Amino acid sequence: MLIRNLEEQARKLLQKDFGIEAENFSFTEPPPHIGADLASSFAMSAAKRAGKNPVETAKLAAGALSSIMDVQNTGGFLNFKLKDSFFPEFLDAFKSEKYFSSPEKEKTKINIEFVSANPTGPLHLASGSGASLGDSLARILSALGYGVSREYYINNVGNQVRMLGLSLKARFSGQPVPDEGYHGEYLKDIAAEVPEEAASWPPEKFGAFAMEKIVSSQKKVMADFNVDFDLWFEESSLHERNLPAKTLAALKEKNMAYEKDGAIWLGLAESGSDDKDRVLVKSGGINTYFLNDLAYHADKFSRGFNKVIDIWGADHHGYVPRMKAGLEALGYPPEAFTVIIHQLVSLKKGGETVKMSKRAGEFVTLSELISEVGTDACRFFFTIRSPKTHLVFDIDLAKKKSNENPVFYVQYVHARINSIFENAAQKGLSGIKPDWASYRLNDDERKLLLKVVYMEKVLLQCEKELSPHHIPTYLTELAGLFHSFYDRHKVVDETNKQASAVRLALMGAVALAIRRGLSMIGVSAPERM
RNA sequence: GCCCCCAUAGCUUAAUGGAUAAAGCAACUGCCUUCUAAGCAGUUGAUCCAGGUUCGAUUCCUGGUGGGGGUACCA
Numbered sequence: 224m225l226i227r228n229l230e231e232q233a234r235k236l237l238q239k240d241f242g243i244e245a246e247n248f249s250f251t252e253p254p255p256h257i258g259a260d261l262a263s264s265f266a267m268s269a270a271k272r273a274g275k276n277p278v279e280t281a282k283l284a285a286g287a288l289s290s291i292m293d294v295q296n297t298g299g300f301l302n303f304k305l306k307d308s309f310f311p312e313f314l315d316a317f318k319s320e321k322y323f324s325s326p327e328k329e330k331t332k333i334n335i336e337f338v339s340a341n342p343t344g345p346l347h348l349a350s351g352s353g354a355s356l357g358d359s360l361a362r363i364l365s366a367l368g369y370g371v372s373r374e375y376y377i378n379n380v381g382n383q384v385r386m387l388g389l390s391l392k393a394r395f396s397g398q399p400v401p402d403e404g405y406h407g408e409y410l411k412d413i414a415a416e417v418p419e420e421a422a423s424w425p426p427e428k429f430g431a432f433a434m435e436k437i438v439s440s441q442k443k444v445m446a447d448f449n450v451d452f453d454l455w456f457e458e459s460s461l462h463e464r465n466l467p468a469k470t471l472a473a474l475k476e477k478n479m480a481y482e483k484d485g486a487i488w489l490g491l492a493e494s495g496s497d498d499k500d501r502v503l504v505k506s507g508g509i510n511t512y513f514l515n516d517l518a519y520h521a522d523k524f525s526r527g528f529n530k531v532i533d534i535w536g537a538d539h540h541g542y543v544p545r546m547k548a549g550l551e552a553l554g555y556p557p558e559a560f561t562v563i564i565h566q567l568v569s570l571k572k573g574g575e576t577v578k579m580s581k582r583a584g585e586f587v588t589l590s591e592l593i594s595e596v597g598t599d600a601c602r603f604f605f606t607i608r609s610p611k612t613h614l615v616f617d618i619d620l621a622k623k624k625s626n627e628n629p630v631f632y633v634q635y636v637h638a639r640i641n642s643i644f645e646n647a648a649q650k651g652l653s654g655i656k657p658d659w660a661s662y663r664l665n666d667d668e669r670k671l672l673l674k675v676v677y678m679e680k681v682l683l684q685c686e687k688e689l690s691p692h693h694i695p696t697y698l699t700e701l702a703g704l705f706h707s708f709y710d711r712h713k714v715v716d717e718t719n720k721q722a723s724a725v726r727l728a729l730m731g732a733v734a735l736a737i738r739r740g741l742s743m744i745g746v747s748a749p750e751r752m
Numbered sequence: 753g754c755c756c757c758c759a760u761a762g763c764u765u766a767a768u769g770g771a772u773a774a775a776g777c778a779a780c781u782g783c784c785u786u787c788u789a790a791g792c793a794g795u796u797g798a799u800c801c802a803g804g805u806u807c808g809a810u811u812c813c814u815g816g817u818g819g820g821g822g823u824a825c826c827a
Contacts, residue, residue, distance in 0.1 A: 300770075
C-alpha cells in the first residue's frame, strides 16, 4: 500500500515541521487537465481550521513535503509528481498477494449476512442484488485483510413452513392451494417429485420436503452466481440450543423486558434507537420473529465476531432501529452491528413496471436471469450501481444488451493483454528485466500506471462506504485508459527491447489489477474472448 | 399523518465539500496489411425548484415538487 505509506510520511512531515494538524491529510486523484500524479486540497481546509491564509498554508505544506515528492502549489491546491523511482518499487510491491492487506485489520473478524431469503420459493431479482452486494463486499474486506465469514440465514421454523407444507400437499393431491398459501409454479414441479406413499404423510412432512428442495435449489443458484457462503444457518438450530429463551432471560435480567396484556415486551421507547416498545413473546406464548432474530445475532457475537453486518432490502429498513436497540439492550456496542440497506429493484417487462409478489408467483427468478444474461454480466450490472440507487431493471433490455454490458469492455482488456504476452513470448521478448534507471516513462505510460496505483484508494473508499460499486467504475476507467493506450502504442517491439520490457511490466500490472478487481466482484477474467 | 431512500445528458448510472461534472446505451463522423474492431479518435447533450451555510455546494442544512419503501402480538 504505497500511497498510504506516502500519506503517513506526509502527515508526519506536516505535523513535525510546521505544527499543522494533519491527521486527515490524504491524496486524491487530480483532474486530468492538471497533469499531476496526485493532488490534495488539504491546505485550503487546514487553513480554514487554523484561521490562516490558504495560499500561505499551501506554501508551508509544499515546503514540508518537497523532500518526498515534487510539489506544486496551484492557487491553494497541492499538486504532486511522484519520483520516477516510485514506479519500479510500486510494480514490485503490487505483485504481492497481500498488497492491499494491512496487519491491524487482520485482527477484526467480520460476519456478513446477506440474501437470507425465505425458504418458501426460488430466489428472485432482489436476491441477485443483495447477493452481488454482500459477496463483493465480503471479497473486498477480505482483500483488505479482515477475517470475513459469509452467512445465509434459513428461516425454517414457523407458520410459513406450515403453509408451504399445506400448499405442497394441495398440489400433490390435486386440491386447490389455500388462499394464504404459496401459488407459484415451482410447487407443481416439486409436487411431481413427491413419492407415491406421501398420501399418508402428515402435513409437516410435506413442509420439510418442499423446504429441502427449495433450499438446495437456492444453494445451487448461489453457487452459479459465484457466491460461496461459509455457513447456511438454520433457524431451527437456535431452538435446539434454546437460545431464544436464554436471550429472553438475559433481557429480563437487565430489567428490559416486562409483561403487559399477556405478552412479553421489550422496553425500547426510552432507548433512543427505537421509539416504541416491541413484543418479544406473543400473548399466545409464541416467540416473535424479533426475539428469535435477537438470539441469532447474539449467537453471531458469541461465535467471536467483532463486527456483524447485515444486508437488507429497503422494505425492511423500518426494522433497523428495533434490531439495533435490541442488541444494545443485550449489551453489544452499537458500532459492532451495521445494517446496509439496498434499495429495491423494480422490474420493467414489455414496457410495463411489474409488481413483484411472491404469493402471485409473478417474478423473474435469479436462475432465469443468470441463464439468459450470464453470471458475469449480471454481477457487473448489479455491482456497478450504488446500493442506494432505485434501480429499474428492464429485463428485455438486459437480455438484448447483454453483449453491450461494460463487463465485456473490462474483460477484453485481460484477453488483449494475454495476447500481448503470447506475442512477446513468440518473439523471444518475455522475461527481459526492464532497466528503469535508463527509461523515461511517456505520458500515456505514466497515466496508465498511475491508474493502477490508485486502486488502493478505490478499495479504501469501498471499505469506508461499505459499498463495492467503486470497483466496477474504476475498472471501466482503467479499461478505457488501456484500450486507448493499446491503440496508440505497440507493446511488443523487436527493435526496442528496453521499451518492450518496460511496457510488458506495465501490462502485467494492468492485467493483475483487472484480474483482482474482477475477482473482487465475482466476475471472471478470461484469457481469450 | 409520521419515518427512511432517491431526483445529474434522450435512457441507465458515476463523481472523500474542491479545479473544465464522468461513463455506457442511443444519434452522427472517421479509423482494421500492425499485440483480438467485444476496440480507438471525434461531434451533440445534464446537476428537479426556492432559499441558506461556505473562500468554494451535484455533494451539507431548511422548505417545496415528483417517485420508491416503511409505519404488525407478519416472517
